[in-house]
Amino acid sequence: MENKAMALLAAGISMGIGALGPGIGIGYLVGKSVEGIARQPEASGDIRTTMFIGIGVTEAVALYALVISILLIFVAK
Amino acid sequence: MSEAEGGFTPTEEFELAIEPLTFGGKTLEFHVGPIDMSISKAVVYLWIAAIIVGALCFIIARRARVLPTRKQLAFEAIYEYVRDNLVGAVMHGKIAVAWFPYILSLFLFVLVSNLIGLVPFFLGFDHRGIPTIATYAATSNINVTVALAFLTFMFTHVSGIRANGPIGYFKGWVPGTAPAVLKPVLFLIHTVSEVFRLVSLGVRLFANLLAGHIMILVFYSLIFMLSSVTMIVILAPIIEMGVLAVSGFEIFVAAIQAYIFAILSAVYIGGAIQQEH
Numbered sequence: 001m002e003n004k005a006m007a008l009l010a011a012g013i014s015m016g017i018g019a020l021g022p023g024i025g026i027g028y029l030v031g032k033s034v035e036g037i038a039r040q041p042e043a044s045g046d047i048r049t050t051m052f053i054g055i056g057v058t059e060a061v062a063l064y065a066l067v068i069s070i071l072l073i074f075v076a077k
Numbered sequence: 078m079s080e081a082e083g084g085f086t087p088t089e090e091f092e093l094a095i096e097p098l099t100f101g102g103k104t105l106e107f108h109v110g111p112i113d114m115s116i117s118k119a120v121v122y123l124w125i126a127a128i129i130v131g132a133l134c135f136i137i138a139r140r141a142r143v144l145p146t147r148k149q150l151a152f153e154a155i156y157e158y159v160r161d162n163l164v165g166a167v168m169h170g171k172i173a174v175a176w177f178p179y180i181l182s183l184f185l186f187v188l189v190s191n192l193i194g195l196v197p198f199f200l201g202f203d204h205r206g207i208p209t210i211a212t213y214a215a216t217s218n219i220n221v222t223v224a225l226a227f228l229t230f231m232f233t234h235v236s237g238i239r240a241n242g243p244i245g246y247f248k249g250w251v252p253g254t255a256p257a258v259l260k261p262v263l264f265l266i267h268t269v270s271e272v273f274r275l276v277s278l279g280v281r282l283f284a285n286l287l288a289g290h291i292m293i294l295v296f297y298s299l300i301f302m303l304s305s306v307t308m309i310v311i312l313a314p315i316i317e318m319g320v321l322a323v324s325g326f327e328i329f330v331a332a333i334q335a336y337i338f339a340i341l342s343a344v345y346i347g348g349a350i351q352q353e354h
Contacts, residue, residue: 049162049340056337060277063284070287 007076011069018065025058122215126190130182159184163340168347176346179232184339187225190216191286191331195324212293216334217286223279229342230275237349249352278341285334289327296320 033051037044105116137152145153163184164177194214202208215221237246250267251260296319303309 045162046166049166052333053337053340056281056333056341057277060281060284063288064280066288067280067284070291 004077007072011072014065014072015069018068019062022058022062025061026055029054029058118213119215119218119221122190122193122213123221125193126186126215129189129193130185134185155185156181159339163336164343167340167343169351172347172350176343180339180343183225183229183342184335187216187282187338188332188335190214190221191335192328194286194290195327195331212290214286214290216282217290219279219283222283223275225282225338226275226279229278229345230271232342233345233349234271236346237352240350241352246349246352274345278338282334282338285330289323289330292323293320293327296323 029051033047036047040047107114107116133152137149140146141149159181160177164173164180168176191214194212194217197210197212199208199210234246237249240246241249247264251263255263296316299316299319300309300313303312
């Protein structure tokens with residue numbers, strides 16, 4: 001049971017810290033995109049496309065942490 | 078972990094995805110040499126997605142009119158969006174024309190796979206006689222998504238070598254201005270990044286879809302934690318609203334992830350063909 005408790009704790013910490021980086025990253029990304037769109041509204045289509053790709057790539061980092069958490073919760077004994 | 082009789086074990090759900098299904102008392106298990114060709118849940122869902130995409134394209138292309146109907150207009154909007162904003166943004170000229178069919182079919186297939194994952198299907202009755210309704214997306218299975226990513230991975234390198242020649246292609250991995258001593262190190266780093274592109278492309282889609290399904294199920298399972306009738310009457314509608322909100326968000330995620338999968342495939346393939354020196 002000791003190992004399981006440690007694994008559950010690690011899962012929580014992994015998800016929490018893993019969400020920090022992408023949170024900051026996506027914040028910057030969207031903030032800068034909004035600045036760009038405000039400056040040049042005619043380029044909003046291109047900026048939005050690039051922004052979504054950036055979000056997808058950044059968000060994946062949090063999801064890797066989620067996968068690790070799921071493995072820790074369900075696989076560790 | 079010891080579970081109560083007939084209790085829900087999430088680990089079993091993960092194993093069920095790759096286990097062959099049983100139909101009419103027969104296990105649908107096939108092996109071709111060392112390759113496992115068994116029909117699992119994911120295979121059935123992939124068939125459904127393939128049939129929907131194929132039938133949709135076939136029906137709309139057959140009845141194409143100069144004065145388009147509403148369905149044709151919607152489909153043409155998707156077609157034009159993929160052509161101009163997805164393929165057209167990262168590839169040019171002949172290469173865009175050559176790779177557009179692959180990128181469009183990839184986009185439609187992943188999109189439909191993601192979306193039918195949100196439709197609840199009736200699976201039958203469990204041992205207590207309670208009807209089982211479940212949602213499952215083929216793309217929330219890591220085997221499916223990494224196989225799709227592997228397709229893009231192969232196309233990237235094969236088309237890169239065909240366009241630039243084997244020596245020219247691998248030379249393009251290292252910037253020409255780098256000092257000669259650093260070149261092997263840079264080549265190694267680039268090789269690692271190419272492999273991780275494959276992994277991240279597959280895991281991104283899988284993890285997004287899996288996270289979405291887990292979120293919906295967690296919201297639903299909150300209802301089973303309510304103990305008294307009054308709590309159910311008060312809180313169950315609020316939980317239902319939460320499920321609705323998460324499901325709406327998941328439709329958005331399904332579209333965005335299909336888009337990202339398709340555009341990253343286009344970026345990788347385009348980058349391999351038109352290398353920056």
